[in-house]
Every structure is written in structure tokens, then in C-alpha cells.
Amino acid sequence: MVISKNKKSRQCLINNxxxxxxxxxxxxVGIALFMLASIPSFGYLMNSVKQTAATDxxxxxxxxxxxVLDRILDNIEYDAVDDTLKLDQISGMPDDDGSDNNExxxxxxVYKLSLEIKTIPNDKIEFGYxxxxxxxxxxxxxxxxxxxxxxxxIKNDAKRWNTPVKLxxxxxxxxxxxxxxxxxxxxVNWKDxxxxxxxxxxxxxxxxxxxxxxxHGG
Amino acid sequence: MCYKTIRxxxxxxxxxxxxxxxxxxxxxxxxxxxxxxxxxFTLMRWNSANRRMNYQDVxxxxxxxxxxxxxxxxxxxxxxxxxxxxxxLSISQLKNPYFSFKIAAKRVEDGKKPVNPNPKETDYxxxxxxxxxxxxxxxxxxxxxxxxxxxxxxxxxDLNVFIKAFTDDIRFGGPETDPITGERAAPYKHGIxxxxxxxxxxxxxxxxxxxxxxxxxKGWVYDGMNVRREKEVTKIVEVERK
Numbered sequence: 001m002v003i004s005k006n007k008k009s010r011q012c013l014i015n016n017x018x019x020x021x022x023x024x025x026x027x028x029v030g031i032a033l034f035m036l037a038s039i040p041s042f043g044y045l046m047n048s049v050k051q052t053a054a055t056d057x058x059x060x061x062x063x064x065x066x067x068v069l070d071r072i073l074d075n076i077e078y079d080a081v082d083d084t085l086k087l088d089q090i091s092g093m094p095d096d097d098g099s100d101n102n103e104x105x106x107x108x109x110v111y112k113l114s115l116e117i118k119t120i121p122n123d124k125i126e127f128g129y130x131x132x133x134x135x136x137x138x139x140x141x142x143x144x145x146x147x148x149x150x151x152x153x154i155k156n157d158a159k160r161w162n163t164p165v166k167l168x169x170x171x172x173x174x175x176x177x178x179x180x181x182x183x184x185x186x187x188v189n190w191k192d193x194x195x196x197x198x199x200x201x202x203x204x205x206x207x208x209x210x211x212x213x214x215x216h217g218g
Numbered sequence: 219m220c221y222k223t224i225r226x227x228x229x230x231x232x233x234x235x236x237x238x239x240x241x242x243x244x245x246x247x248x249x250x251x252x253x254x255x256x257x258x259f260t261l262m263r264w265n266s267a268n269r270r271m272n273y274q275d276v277x278x279x280x281x282x283x284x285x286x287x288x289x290x291x292x293x294x295x296x297x298x299x300x301x302x303x304x305x306x307l308s309i310s311q312l313k314n315p316y317f318s319f320k321i322a323a324k325r326v327e328d329g330k331k332p333v334n335p336n337p338k339e340t341d342y343x344x345x346x347x348x349x350x351x352x353x354x355x356x357x358x359x360x361x362x363x364x365x366x367x368x369x370x371x372x373x374x375x376d377l378n379v380f381i382k383a384f385t386d387d388i389r390f391g392g393p394e395t396d397p398i399t400g401e402r403a404a405p406y407k408h409g410i411x412x413x414x415x416x417x418x419x420x421x422x423x424x425x426x427x428x429x430x431x432x433x434x435x436k437g438w439v440y441d442g443m444n445v446r447r448e449k450e451v452t453k454i455v456e457v458e459r460k
Contacts, residue, residue: 030247037251041258048261062276069283073290126391127295130383132305132315138345141331150351151312151359155376164383172298180294184287185405202405203280206287208294218298 050194057199060106061188065203067091068113068186078209081182087113109190116185122170125181131163173218180209277441280408281449284437288410289451292388292435296455299384304459306380307417307429309349310366312356315459316344320427372414385412388435407440413450429457 071090072081086100091113096105104111133154139146147153155161169180186203296303308315321343322332333345350356359365367375373382389400389411396402401409414434433455438448 026243030243033244033247033251037254041254044258044262058276062279065283066279069286073286124392126387127299128383128387129299129302129306130380132302132380133309135314135316135344135346135349137337138333138335140335141333141345143331143333143345143347145314145346145349145351147351149346149349150354151309151349151377152351152354154349162379169298180298181291201276201280203283204287204405204408205283206290208290210290210293210297213294213297 053194054192057109057190061111061201064091064093064104064111065186065188067093069203069205072184073207078207081207083115083117085115087115109193112189114187118183119179120181123168125169126166128166131165133160178212182207277439277447278449280439281437281447284408284410285435285449285451288388288435288437289453292412292433296457300457301459303384303457304429306384307431309380310377311417312349312359314346314349317347318343318427381415385415388412410435410437427459431455431457
């Protein structure tokens with residue numbers, strides 16, 4: 001009974017026990033299996049390298065945005081926040097091109113930074129609240145509320161409990177020629193050198209003129 | 219010749235046990251493939267996890283700066299309207315906002331009662347101290363979720379309606395804003411809201427007409443896969459009735 005094509009080599013093995021033989025079939029099957037495993041793996045490896053580079057650039061863009069926006073929110077005066085800010089300079093990030101051109105060159109990738117500032121007019125900012133309920137003067141020195149002055153009575157009186165008020169910031173401020181709120185939109189743009197794709201991330205925040213209110217009142 | 223016979227002959231041909239090296243290539247390649255697959259599977263998982271984390275990180279940063287921007291708006295409102303804010307906070311604590319703890323402390327020092335109902339006197343201090351009647355228990359009312367909300371919904375509860383009214387406009391406005399959700403669609407769908415205002419007790423419950431407040435604002439964005447990402451920023455501020 002014949003069991004394989006390698007009959008001759010097996011016979012040879014019996015006659016010469018120290019001899020090693022590898023058949024053509026084994027070699028072909030081995031190479032085929034190796035290719036089967038390695039080609040997609042290699043492809044994936046290359047793809048991973050590209051993705052890792054893209055991920056690294058996204059991450060860098062996020063870090064740049066954080067450093068710029070933190071400076072704007074914490075260290076720069078409200079009046080100085082405008083689109084002429086040298087963003088690469090204030091970011092404090094290492095810049096390989098070394099010039100203040102709103103571009104940061106990091107690890108051979110150029111990140112272009114731009115700032116869009118929208119100043120919100122005082123008559124577009126509305127502040128609402130509920131009017132503090134009228135609380136009658138106590139009849140005595142007692143610390144306990146008189147009848148009608150306790151929370152349940154006040155709550156049951158809709159006029160005392162729920163009087164909504166809405167005021168525009170322009171109505172309540174004494175600084176008529178000043179603004180109080182700016183919307184800041186930071187764009188970080190770069191070109192992915194591996195894929196050649198243009199990438200862009202935008203970050204939105206707001207800067208309020210808190211120092212003016214702290215120093216001179218509202 | 220039968221295969222079993224060959225194997226037997228190979229093992230016992232010279233009377234000693236000997237390993238057959240032929241046919242080892244395929245098992246070796248299979249082992250190699252297995253190692254390959256495990257290695258690349260690990261790499262794939264690491265890379266996709268890393269990418270996902272990074273993706274979340276970039277969108278998380280966008281939400282964080284929205285929350286920081288919301289905090290600026292909230293601080294502006296608190297600075298412009300400290301009295302309204304103080305009153306809202308006082309009511310949430312069942313305190314009478316018109317009652318002065320500062321005058322009360324002075325009066326107690328002079329051996330008088332904290333409340334002085336006579337407006338003609340210099341140390342006039344309108345009562346009551348707390349908005350609770352004789353049959354009310356302030357402590358139990360301040361534990362009741364119907365009055366003070368739940369840890370999950372800290373701005374709910376009857377006593378928080380003044381705070382809620384005060385914080386309701388910590389959001390975007392204007393024609394491009396959805397009036398219900400307060401979200402804007404450009405450059406991506408996003409929004410802000412005050413999520414928590416908590417009064418921190420100071421100096422043995424005597425607040426001296428000042429409230430130390432923990433103010434939390436959340437910002438959120440919807441990422442490229444329309445998943446909502448949120449970040450919160452908390453600030454501690456002192457609010458004084460002026």
C-alpha cells in the first residue's frame with residue numbers, strides 16, 4: 001500500500017537513518033504558509049507605521065492648542081487677545097524654524113496656527129435670574145420665621161417665588177465703551193507628510209474681561 | 219509499505235531511540251505563523267487602542283476648552299451680579315438672604331439676639347435667620363432630594379430653582395444656537411452648561427455674608443462618529459452680597 005509520494009525518501013531514511021530530507025511539497029507549502037502570514041502582516045505593519053505617525057501629529061496639534069489656549073485664558077489680558085497674537089511665540093513650544101510666523105515646525109511637520117476672535121457685543125449677552133422673594137420683616141427678635149415668612153409659604157406665592165428677570169449686559173454695566181466677552185477659535189492646520197492629506201483641528205473657547213470687573217467693578 | 223511501519227523503523231532502526239527530523243518544517247512554520255499572528259494581533263490592538271485614546275484626547279481637549287470658556291462666562295456673570303448669585307445660594311441653603319451674619323455676629327458678641335427688627339437702629343438685622351417655621355427641621359429639609367436634588371442631578375430640587383435660573387444662561391446664544399439644546403453646529407456640534415453649583419460651608423456655618431461656591435461647567439462636543447464627549451471644569455469662587 002502506497003501512503004505518500006515521498007516513498008523513495010522514506011525508504012532512504014530506513015536505509016540511512018542519519019540522513020535528513022525535506023520534500024519539495026513541504027518547502028512549497030511552508031513558503032506558501034509563510035507568505036500567507038507575512039504579506040498581510042507586513043501590510044498592516046506599514047499601515048500601523050502610517051497611522052502612528054498620523055496619531056502622533058494629531059496629538060501634537062492637541063498639545064499645541066492646549067499651550068496656546070491656556071496662555072490666552074490665564075496669562076494674556078482680555079484687551080490683548082486679538083488675531084495679531086504671535087501664536088507660535090506664546091505657545092512656548094519648541095519651533096524648529098525659529099521665527100514668529102504663526103507656524104510651528106515640530107518633527108519636520110509644519111503646524112499653521114490661526115486665531116479667529118469674535119467679540120460679543122454687550123447687548124447680545126443676556127443675564128437672567130429669579131428675583132429674590134420679598135421676605136417680610138420679622139415681628140420680633142425670633143430667629144424662626146413668622147407665619148408667611150417660611151419657605152413653604154413663599155413657595156406657594158407664585159409672585160414672590162417665580163419672578164424671572166432678564167437683563168442685557170449693556171443695561172447693567174457702567175463700562176459702556178468696553179466689551180466683556182470674546183469667543184476664541186483656534187485653528188491648527190498641517191499636512192500629513194505620509195498621506196499628503198491636509199488636516200485641520202479647531203478649538204473653541206471664550207475669554208471674559210474679568211480683570212476689568214475685579215479692578216473697577218461691573 | 220505502511221506509514222506506521224516506517225515510523226517504527228525510523229525509531230528503532232539501530233536499536234536506539236532517535237528523533238526523526240524530516241517533516242519538522244511545517245510544524246516550525248506553523249509555530250512561526252502563530253508567533254507572527256500573536257505579535258501583529260498585539261500590535262494591532264495596541265495601535266488601535268492608542269489611536270482611539272488619541273482620538274478621544276483631541277476631542278476631549280475641544281470639550282475641555284469649551285468648558286473653560288463656559289467657566290469664563292459663569293465667572294463674568296457672578297462678578298456682574300454677585301447679589302443675585304448670593305441670594306440664590308442663600309435660598310438653596312434655606313437662609314434668609316437679607317439677614318446679615320456679620321451684624322448677627324457683632325450683636326451676639328454684645329450679648330444681644332442676632333435678629334433686630336428695628337430698621338431705625340444702626341445694627342438693624344432683618345429676620346428670620348433661616349426660612350424655616352417653628353415646625354420645620356432645617357437639617358432634614360436640606361437632606362431631602364425634593365428640596366436639594368440628588369447627587370446625580372444636583373441642580374434639581376425646589377431650593378435650587380433660583381440657582382438654576384441664575385445658571386440657565388451659562389450657554390451659547392445667538393441665531394446659530396439651537397434654542398432647546400443650546401448647541402451650535404459649527405465648526406462641530408458643541409455646547410456648554412453649568413452642571414453643578416455647590417455651597418461650601420466655611421467658619422463653623424457662619425458665612426459672614428459671603429458664600430464660597432464650587433462652580434462646575436461642562437463642555438461637550440460630538441466627535442466625527444457623533445459620540446458625545448464631555449469635560450467639566452470646576453472653579454471655587456467667593457460670592458459676596460453687595
